[in-house]
Amino acid sequence: MSTYVLMRILESAPRRYRLGIRLLTLGRLETVYDRLTAHLQADDRVLDLGCGPGPLTFRAARRGAAVKGIDVNPEMLAIARQGVEEAGLEERITLAELSVAELDAEPGERYDAIMSGLLFSELSRDELTYTFRQIHRLLKPGGLLLAADEVMPRNPVKRVLHFLIRLPLVVVTYVITQQTTHAVRNLTEQVTAAGLELISQRSNFLGSFLELVARKPAGGAG
Amino acid sequence: MNTIRYLWLTLIQTLFRMFPFPTRTGLIPIGNPGRDAPVLLTGNFRLTVERVKRALRGLDAYLLVANSRGVNVWCASTGGMLTNHQVVAVLKTSGITERVDHRRVILPQLAATGIDGGEIKERTGWRVIWGPVEATAIPAFLQAGMQAGRPMRTIRFPWPRRLEMAVAWAFPISLLALIALLFWKSAVLPMIGLVWLFSLIIFLSFPLYEHLLQSGTQHEGFVFFDFGQAKVPLSFWALFLCALIGISLLSGTFTWTLAFRWGLISLLLLLLLSMDLAGSTPVYKSGLHADRLLRITLDADRCRGAAFCERVCPVDVFVVDHHHKLAALPRRDQCVQCGACIVQCPFDALYFRSPDGNMIPPDTIRRFKLNLMGSRTVQTGTTTPDSLSPE
Numbered sequence: 001m002s003t004y005v006l007m008r009i010l011e012s013a014p015r016r017y018r019l020g021i022r023l024l025t026l027g028r029l030e031t032v033y034d035r036l037t038a039h040l041q042a043d044d045r046v047l048d049l050g051c052g053p054g055p056l057t058f059r060a061a062r063r064g065a066a067v068k069g070i071d072v073n074p075e076m077l078a079i080a081r082q083g084v085e086e087a088g089l090e091e092r093i094t095l096a097e098l099s100v101a102e103l104d105a106e107p108g109e110r111y112d113a114i115m116s117g118l119l120f121s122e123l124s125r126d127e128l129t130y131t132f133r134q135i136h137r138l139l140k141p142g143g144l145l146l147a148a149d150e151v152m153p154r155n156p157v158k159r160v161l162h163f164l165i166r167l168p169l170v171v172v173t174y175v176i177t178q179q180t181t182h183a184v185r186n187l188t189e190q191v192t193a194a195g196l197e198l199i200s201q202r203s204n205f206l207g208s209f210l211e212l213v214a215r216k217p218a219g220g221a222g
Numbered sequence: 223m224n225t226i227r228y229l230w231l232t233l234i235q236t237l238f239r240m241f242p243f244p245t246r247t248g249l250i251p252i253g254n255p256g257r258d259a260p261v262l263l264t265g266n267f268r269l270t271v272e273r274v275k276r277a278l279r280g281l282d283a284y285l286l287v288a289n290s291r292g293v294n295v296w297c298a299s300t301g302g303m304l305t306n307h308q309v310v311a312v313l314k315t316s317g318i319t320e321r322v323d324h325r326r327v328i329l330p331q332l333a334a335t336g337i338d339g340g341e342i343k344e345r346t347g348w349r350v351i352w353g354p355v356e357a358t359a360i361p362a363f364l365q366a367g368m369q370a371g372r373p374m375r376t377i378r379f380p381w382p383r384r385l386e387m388a389v390a391w392a393f394p395i396s397l398l399a400l401i402a403l404l405f406w407k408s409a410v411l412p413m414i415g416l417v418w419l420f421s422l423i424i425f426l427s428f429p430l431y432e433h434l435l436q437s438g439t440q441h442e443g444f445v446f447f448d449f450g451q452a453k454v455p456l457s458f459w460a461l462f463l464c465a466l467i468g469i470s471l472l473s474g475t476f477t478w479t480l481a482f483r484w485g486l487i488s489l490l491l492l493l494l495l496s497m498d499l500a501g502s503t504p505v506y507k508s509g510l511h512a513d514r515l516l517r518i519t520l521d522a523d524r525c526r527g528a529a530f531c532e533r534v535c536p537v538d539v540f541v542v543d544h545h546h547k548l549a550a551l552p553r554r555d556q557c558v559q560c561g562a563c564i565v566q567c568p569f570d571a572l573y574f575r576s577p578d579g580n581m582i583p584p585d586t587i588r589r590f591k592l593n594l595m596g597s598r599t600v601q602t603g604t605t606t607p608d609s610l611s612p613e
Contacts, residue, residue, distance in 0.1 A: 072305075072307045074589075074601045074602070074603055075601050097603065099307045099310060099311050100311075101307075101310050101311035101313075101314040101315050102310060102314070102345065104314065124246070124247040124248060124289060124311075124315075125246075125248065126247065126248045126249075126312075126315040126316050126317070127311055127315045129315070130314065130315035
């Protein structure tokens with residue numbers, strides 16, 4: 001799933017984003033998101049980081065959760081808003097134009113689950129550390145982190161393979177949008193360093209895509 | 223050693239000046255900064271970061287590098303890549319709040335087209351202070367108690383900058399000339415020579431013909447080769463043709479084929495090089511941007527003389543009468559339609575008027591940024607206080 005780098009092109013045209021992602025990932029991302037949101041319960045209070053047009057947000061809301069989606073891209077949010085209206089989910093979904101850096105305004109231990117789809121690979125090192133600190137603070141004890149992202153393969157051979165497959169895609173994307181994503185290094189270590197317990201993880205063959213569920217330990221400071 | 227590295231970097235980055243070069247974002251301590259050291263912020267274009275670091279040598283300060291996607295501060299702020307979100311993100315996540323006791327961040331003045339000082343204050347508690355246009359003026363700016371006089375606030379186009387632009391244009395276009403390798407090998411070297419010669423002449427002789435670019439009387443339509451500006455490349459072309467014919471006649475090598483071929487090639491190269499001549503200078507608005515036709519207008523009833531406009535205008539359009547608390551625009555013709563004054567005015571007293579007389583409200587200028595072709599389509603923020611509060 002090296003194709004995530006091509007998302008940059010789609011992001012520059014938010015209206016085509018949803019269809020484009022589906023084509024690029026051959027529907028695999030949909031399956032990943034279905035699996036992740038299956039961990040939610042009805043009436044959970046959920047935060048979706050970097051919600052974009054809302055693939056995770058809507059899934060969570062349909063399962064009966066009350067979701068707050070945040071994103072910095074107002075065009076993406078506009079599409080998400082339109083979707084909320086069409087689906088009649090106004091009661092369950094709140095959207096806000098916020099960056100992860102502004103999570104400190106939220107009261108602590110507020111959420112049963114925090115979701116993040118393909119956001120971590122867009123953040124700088126500092127932002128990522130900060131975000132994990134906030135995730136730990138915002139989760140209720142026993143609350144879940146549900147995340148899926150592009151990661152750097154651990155196996156050196158696969159890393160080279162991944163690099164080679166990704167290179168042409170990176171070049172094309174860079175030429176069109178002058179942007180790129182950077183696969184996250186040591187994502188699981190960062191999750192545990194933030195004081196969360198890893199419950200399950202699932203990776204693709206190349207080890208370049210990681211889907212993980214982690215929990216904030218119940219009781220104790222963690 | 224550092225100087226050699228810096229020169230090497232400058233060379234490479236200048237050759238590829240037209241392309242973004244992202245560098246690591248976050249906090250860079252300069253010297254031995256204490257708890258009251260000044261905090262400066264810039265974008266993550268590699269060359270910019272190196273230049274700011276160099277300008278700050280010998281000082282004790284903190285430098286924050288915000289994510290402008292590897293683009294220089296002015297373009298990134300005007301194009302919606304360096305926005306409030308990026309500034310808020312680096313202020314909150316870089317750990318700077320634990321390092322200093324004050325909450326004042328100095329932003330490059332040219333970021334005023336995209337960053338809203340009021341909103342940064344509201345979201346982070348940090349007060350934005352507009353620094354000078356050029357990084358080299360930072361030490362003087364700090365020494366003057368963070369006051370920027372008019373020379374520090376005004377953008378110029380001196381010969382080192384003109385040389386930089388000449389190289390930045392010549393290099394990619396001489397790469398294009400390599401295409402001729404496929405069908406006319408012997409012409410490649412002369413063509414590359416011409417590209418560099420023209421580019422250097424065009425930019426170094428800029429002060430001689432500058433008045434021809436005056437944008438005051440622009441007409442709409444024909445965006446690519448705005449004829450008001452094509453006078454310049456066409457004059458250069460005429461000069462070159464005279465020289466070509468003169469020299470070949472004198473040396474006895476003149477043929478009509480030669481004159482025709484190189485006449486045509488030189489015309490194409492000149493047009494290519496001066497495609498966006500005005501836009502390659504910081505002192506004239508790009509001929510490709512529809513915004514060049516807009517006229518900055520003051521709503522005198524709203525103006526309270528707060529002088530934000532005077533502080534952020536890079537071309538010195540404004541004079542504020544502090545006694546009567548009112549701004550005036552005595553040098554409106556110099557406006558490059560960057561929109562910084564509109565974005566910063568706390569009373570919404572400034573706006574653009576389009577050629578057909580329509581008003582473009584400040585909110586539009588704040589929210590919609592320019593894309594590469596100069597249309598305002600990039601939306602950078604819709605945040606209102608309501609949409610911020612959860613549930």
